Amino acid sequence: MPGARQQLGAGITACGWSYRYPGRARPALAEVTVEVAPGSLVVLIGASGSGKSTLLAALAGTLPEGEATGRIELSPTDGRRGLVQQEPEGNLVMERVGDEVAFPLENVAVPPERIWAQVRAALRAVGLAVPLTALTDRLSGGQQQLLALAAAQVGAPAVLLLDEPTANLDPESAAAVVSAVAAMRAASGCTVVVVEHRVEPWLARADLVLLVEAGRVTAHAPAAIAALLEAHPALAARVWLDHAHLPSRPPRGEPGSRVLEAANLAVDGRLAPTDLLVRAGEVVAVTGPPGSGKSTLLACLGGLLAPSAGSLRVRVGGGAAWREAPWTWPPASVARTFGTVFQNPEHQFLTGSVRDELAHGTSGSPERVAALLARLHLAGLAEADPWTLSGGEQRRLSVGTALAAGPAVLLLDEPTFGQDPATWAEVVDMIAEHRDAGGAVVLATHDPHLVSALGAREVRLRGVAQSAESTVTSVGPGSPAEVPLLPARGLRSLDPLALLAGAGLWSLAGLASGSVALNLLLAALALAVGLLGAVGGRRVAALAVPAVVASASVALSNALLSGAGLTSAAAWQAAALPASRVLAVALPGLLAAVATDPIRLADALVARVRVPARAAYAVLAALRLLPLLAEEWAILGRASRARGVGDRGVRARALWFLSMTFRLLVAALRRGARLAVALDVRGLRSGQPRTCARPVRWRGRDTVAVLVGGVALAAALLGPLGG
Amino acid sequence: MSRRWRTLDIVTVAVLAVVSGVVFWAWNLVWSATAPAFAAFPPAQALLYGVWLVPGVLGMLIVRRPGAALATAFLAAAVSWLLGAWWGLSVLWYGVLQGLAPELVFAARRYRAFGKVTAAVAGAAAGVVPGVLDPVFWYPEWSAGWKLAWLVACAASSAVIAGVGSHVLAGRLARTGVLDAFPVGRERRAQVGA
Numbered sequence: 079m080p081g082a083r084q085q086l087g088a089g090i091t092a093c094g095w096s097y098r099y100p101g102r103a104r105p106a107l108a109e110v111t112v113e114v115a116p117g118s119l120v121v122l123i124g125a126s127g128s129g130k131s132t133l134l135a136a137l138a139g140t141l142p143e144g145e146a147t148g149r150i151e152l153s154p155t156d157g158r159r160g161l162v163q164q165e166p167e168g169n170l171v172m173e174r175v176g177d178e179v180a181f182p183l184e185n186v187a188v189p190p191e192r193i194w195a196q197v198r199a200a201l202r203a204v205g206l207a208v209p210l211t212a213l214t215d216r217l218s219g220g221q222q223q224l225l226a227l228a229a230a231q232v233g234a235p236a237v238l239l240l241d242e243p244t245a246n247l248d249p250e251s252a253a254a255v256v257s258a259v260a261a262m263r264a265a266s267g268c269t270v271v272v273v274e275h276r277v278e279p280w281l282a283r284a285d286l287v288l289l290v291e292a293g294r295v296t297a298h299a300p301a302a303i304a305a306l307l308e309a310h311p312a313l314a315a316r317v318w319l320d321h322a323h324l325p326s327r328p329p330r331g332e333p334g335s336r337v338l339e340a341a342n343l344a345v346d347g348r349l350a351p352t353d354l355l356v357r358a359g360e361v362v363a364v365t366g367p368p369g370s371g372k373s374t375l376l377a378c379l380g381g382l383l384a385p386s387a388g389s390l391r392v393r394v395g396g397g398a399a400w401r402e403a404p405w406t407w408p409p410a411s412v413a414r415t416f417g418t419v420f421q422n423p424e425h426q427f428l429t430g431s432v433r434d435e436l437a438h439g440t441s442g443s444p445e446r447v448a449a450l451l452a453r454l455h456l457a458g459l460a461e462a463d464p465w466t467l468s469g470g471e472q473r474r475l476s477v478g479t480a481l482a483a484g485p486a487v488l489l490l491d492e493p494t495f496g497q498d499p500a501t502w503a504e505v506v507d508m509i510a511e512h513r514d515a516g517g518a519v520v521l522a523t524h525d526p527h528l529v530s531a532l533g534a535r536e537v538r539l540r541g542v543a544q545s546a547e548s549t550v551t552s553v554g555p556g557s558p559a560e561v562p563l564l565p566a567r568g569l570r571s572l573d574p575l576a577l578l579a580g581a582g583l584w585s586l587a588g589l590a591s592g593s594v595a596l597n598l599l600l601a602a603l604a605l606a607v608g609l610l611g612a613v614g615g616r617r618v619a620a621l622a623v624p625a626v627v628a629s630a631s632v633a634l635s636n637a638l639l640s641g642a643g644l645t646s647a648a649a650w651q652a653a654a655l656p657a658s659r660v661l662a663v664a665l666p667g668l669l670a671a672v673a674t675d676p677i678r679l680a681d682a683l684v685a686r687v688r689v690p691a692r693a694a695y696a697v698l699a700a701l702r703l704l705p706l707l708a709e710e711w712a713i714l715g716r717a718s719r720a721r722g723v724g725d726r727g728v729r730a731r732a733l734w735f736l737s738m739t740f741r742l743l744v745a746a747l748r749r750g751a752r753l754a755v756a757l758d759v760r761g762l763r764s765g766q767p768r769t770c771a772r773p774v775r776w777r778g779r780d781t782v783a784v785l786v787g788g789v790a791l792a793a794a795l796l797g798p799l800g801g
Numbered sequence: 802m803s804r805r806w807r808t809l810d811i812v813t814v815a816v817l818a819v820v821s822g823v824v825f826w827a828w829n830l831v832w833s834a835t836a837p838a839f840a841a842f843p844p845a846q847a848l849l850y851g852v853w854l855v856p857g858v859l860g861m862l863i864v865r866r867p868g869a870a871l872a873t874a875f876l877a878a879a880v881s882w883l884l885g886a887w888w889g890l891s892v893l894w895y896g897v898l899q900g901l902a903p904e905l906v907f908a909a910r911r912y913r914a915f916g917k918v919t920a921a922v923a924g925a926a927a928g929v930v931p932g933v934l935d936p937v938f939w940y941p942e943w944s945a946g947w948k949l950a951w952l953v954a955c956a957a958s959s960a961v962i963a964g965v966g967s968h969v970l971a972g973r974l975a976r977t978g979v980l981d982a983f984p985v986g987r988e989r990r991a992q993v994g995a
Binding site for chain 2: 100142430463465466582585589631632635636637649652653655656659660663664667671674676692693696697699700701703704707708711735738739740742743744746747748749750751753754757758762
């Protein structure tokens with residue numbers, strides 16, 4: 079907003095405020111009385127489950143309707159809120175960078191001609207130099223957090239709420255986020271409330287520390303925090319103040335014989351050719367910039383992903399024979415040899431209780447499970463559902479499940495990401511124990527302290543030469559108010575509703591027609607429109623092939639099943655109608671799907687059909703999960719394999735399918751919850767004035783598109799060729 | 802229970818639809834791969850059909866707001882369309898009808914019954930839609946007996962997979978805590994006394 083720079087932050091006042099979640103017996107926070115001056119930077123610390131998130135959600139206005147007494151409010155009360163959540167992609171709701179930042183402005187009805195200049199200014203302010211048409215899911219985690227900050231800033235928030243914004247970032251990206259926040263404060267004077275395990279970079283600038291402990295909140299001066307942590311040892315285990323007290327577990331002796339030898343391992347576009355040698359009793363730390371292929375390398379080493387080139391051999395026990403290419407082994411054999419710990423522990427959970435998780439890897443030996451439960455400090459949670467554990471507990475359990483089967487090689491992907499000091503130390507201990515017992519360890523990490531604590535041998539990946547398509551770096555000048563639209567020609571330049579209506583009528587014509595000749599004509603014309611309409615010959619062919627296959631399968635099943643026999647002409651004549659119908663019905667719809675830009679469809683639905691804005695854009699945001707979930711499906715497949723699930727046989731395949739689907743659902747619902755918060759915080763409401771930053775126009779060509787569909791339907795219903 | 806949709810409800814319905822789209826993609830492969838096993842009596846393949854009818858019932862069991870079954874089924878169909886389903890836009894019309902059928906069952910119970918039996922009836926109702934439409938549009942050459950067998954197999958499969966299966970799935974999802982913001986999650990929490 080113009081004038082945002084002069085605006086001051088909001089004060090926060092809580093007076094005897096208590097809150098209980100619906101369905102819970104005890105209040106999450108009780109008797110909170112706090113006064114925060116406008117423009118302050120407040121650091122919120124406390125153990126997980128202490129109520130930090132509840133307090134932040136209360137300030138964000140995203141708490142569910144529970145039972146509250148007392149009051150908590152911003153002054154002025156109508157102050158806007160900005161929120162950045164922990165998972166970078168959970169913060170983003172749009173497909174492209176420009177639309178992401180424009181969205182909060184549209185929601186407060188900023189005139190479209192002013193939107194794009196503000197979007198560009200906000201991106202400059204956080205130091206994110208990417209084109210406005212760049213895809214948000216192609217950005218690095220650090221860039222995504224900067225983008226979320228830009229989207230928060232553009233709404234001119236009176237209070238900016240940060241929920242562990244750097245927990246999932248490498249140190250350089252984290253520093254960029256911290257300094258972007260500092261720049262924002264300096265420019266707008268907004269109040270900032272940050273929750274973070276790693277308080278160090280924030281403390282120097284903080285005005286106030288709020289300690290949340292067992293539902294109570296107390297205020298402290300930042301200078302007093304060292305004394306505070308000393309007085310609360312339990313809290314010191316949860317908050318990173320410095321790295322002075324971290325445990326160190328250097329190797330005790332020289333590494334043993336070779337266990338793993340990789341030569342020129344490469345995956346197209348994701349991992350440059352890499353050599354690696356790992357010995358028994360050593361820890362190898364794979365480091366490198368984001369996107370350099372660390373996770374990909376681990377997946378290849380653990381037999382979870384077949385590389386596109388290179389070789390890998392594995393030898394378990396000094397005298398044993400070398401075995402090649404673990405990605406070709408059966409899953410059970412992979413799970414016996416390698417213990418893989420995924421970046422997100424939830425990806426690898428298979429059962430409904432902590433005990434069953436550990437039993438899965440130990441072929442059920444109760445003594446071994448009991449010993450592991452004690453080792454992991456999870457004995458009290460043995461019957462709990464793994465998904466309900468805290469982040470630290472989940473991390474310990476995931477390392478435990480990887481160790482349960484006694485693997486020769488332990489592979490860990492960012493095992494200390496977002497963890498508090500206590501869990502960090504536990505993970506270091508477990509890795510060191512495995513190493514000192516003669517196991518081999520490869521870990522991918524951004525954490526320099528982890529590398530030094532274990533005395534690990536560091537292998538730095540350089541990264542693949544990035545193609546122009548996969549990276550997002552430079553930004554063209556462009557005039558400030560220019561609308562950043564993708565080049566649109568042919569079918570893509572049509573209004574999405576016109577395209578859909580035309581294609582819909584066209585495919586109705588296919589259903590209505592009783593004539594093989596008309597069906598074939600409709601299908602051929604649809605293909606021609608696709609070729610002439612700048613959809614691209616290859617896309618058209620890619621659409622046509624499955625449609626032809628489907629048509630052939632319908633023809634065959636009708637001919638087979640008509641009872642007349644495959645050699646009879648009558649059988650095939652009868653089959654021709656449904657087979658040609660498949661083509662006529664499918665092709666126009668497929669073309670329309672390829673040529674539709676989802677956000678323009680949402681714009682048009684809201685502007686023209688009066689679909690409520692909240693419904694249209696919430697669905698649009700959820701659709702953005704589609705490619706992410708397809709990727710998640712691939713990761714879950716690897717995690718299943720790592721845990722020995724997915725052998726041949728109908729029963730095993732069925733179980734695999736069920737387990738994959740269930741875990742995908744859990745992951746998706748979690749993402750959905752974060753997405754809903756992000757949408758609410760960006761001011762998406764129904765029934766209030768809203769603008770649209772992209773032009774929504776109906777032109778002559780759109781009318782023509784609808785008429786063409788109408789003519790096709792009329793021909794099917796009335797024409798000489800029709801039924 | 803409030804009947805107003807929260808943003809979370811809209812997003813959840815859409816997320817269920819997106820997951821269905823991904824799962825359908827995998828299930829399409831299962832469907833083609835298992836087709837030869839049913840060569841002797843093709844209508845029996847409809848026993849696998851229930852998977853495609855899960856979204857409507859599951860969406861309603863979780864979100865419990867009027868329109869949830871219709872919205873989830875329609876959006877799941879829209880996602881298959883965007884993914885390039887073989888059947889093009891006709892999946893949208895199927896989606897509407899396959900959502901409307903279970904929606905009517907839940908509406909008849911005034912959106913107050915979400916038990917196993919209601920779910921099974923809603924599933925069966927959804928299964929009737931392809932049970933009737935598929936033979937008309939795609940298998941017109943089949944004998945009346947086969948068409949009837951297809952209808953019965955569709956409805957039975959949907960009652961079990963889409964109905965009872967969705968009910969079990971919603972309960973299992975609630976155990977993980979991801980549904981704590983929904984009635985089904987809160988009921989679960991009340992049971993375990995947390």
